[in-house]
Amino acid sequence: MILEDIISEFNLELVNEGNLKVKINAGVIGDLLSEVMRNGKENCIWITHQTHQNIIAVAEVIGAKAILIPENLNYLPETLERAKDMRINLLKTELSGFEITGKIYKILKDNGSI
């Protein structure tokens, strides 16, 4: 599923824009960076509560196409800076991590992306 479509489907807020035309065919949820690096797949969307700048490099090394933070949390300014440099998509939502994960999982499953 194209990232752009996920964003409009769930009314996600786009905090930093990279390439929105990328295909998402996996998802990972986690706040432990090593765990995310172990389980995250290429072309995934990563749902996390971490908002500091290290998440950008983690997303970059695992090949995540977007980071999504729930609960209306905010990215740190330094995180935004680095995301701009690396052209990583940063998203946020007012929904809880549980809720948004369920919704994204369902739609990716239903349309055969995962």
Add this chain to the structure above:
Amino acid sequence: MISPHNDVDKLVNILSKVFSNTSIENIMSSPPIVVTEETKIKYAKEVMRIKGISGMPVIKRNLKLAGILSIEDIIKVFESGDLNDHVDKWMTKDVVYLSNTDTIMKFLELNDSKKFGRYPVCNDSGKVVGVVTKLDILEWMFKKLGYIYVHDDRRYKTLNKQFVSSITGEEVNRENSDFKFKVNYKSVEMVGLGATKLKKFLIEKGIKQDLVRKISISTYEGEANIVIHSNSEGCIYCWINEDHIKVFIEDRGKGIEDIETALTEGYSTAPENVREKGFGAGMGLPNMKRFSDRMTLISSLNKGVKLEMLFYLNDQGG
């Protein structure tokens, strides 16, 4: 050329090759503890007792070398002399000494042939400017080496800035690496910068994306460890070889006391402030093990960490 007699001599010998051109004046104790010829033995022995030394140069009034007084000489006084005798009556007059411009090699040659514990050091006008002992040399070397404790040939190579890969058996030559990144260990925020740079570099070199991913994740973990644990400078090196890619990550920090425990999933010594950021899950080393085809970790307490990882370019390593 020099045959080592005991462990200390052997150690001095090995180390000295590295520093053979260093001149004695950089190492000697200076100003030296000396006595004049007219000093009474009873005072000289007190100087030695209080200073905790087993010998000292004896000088003339013009500061030139007259002899050396050692514990053995004092014992002779006790046996058959008088503590009120003057030093010049009992000192050893035929003194072997070094010049301040001599190098460690000269010391080694003397040490091998003469077996004295200490040597006065004289300048070109013959004045005593210092004393050098085997211990001075060792202490100086250890200070120079910093953390490296040298006890065998492998570490001798480390001293020479060489490191032999325990995986491939070839020397690690830091100078010819294809990629090098110095890790800023003072900033947790910067963790990942090296890994992302390496990723970019490898993609430019046309390495397969899957492999690049494994390498950059493993490198991220190694980089994080330097910043979180070592409290020292560190460096990431990468070589692209015909059939494998090698990543070598090293620091000079506090090292790992118990590697086996450190490799246990979930075990971490990371401080609270970095755990809040999602580091310190105790999965760093296990992740490196998982994503690399071969991994070797060499470390012990206070001797830094040397981490070597191989990634095969074909599927041979799985």
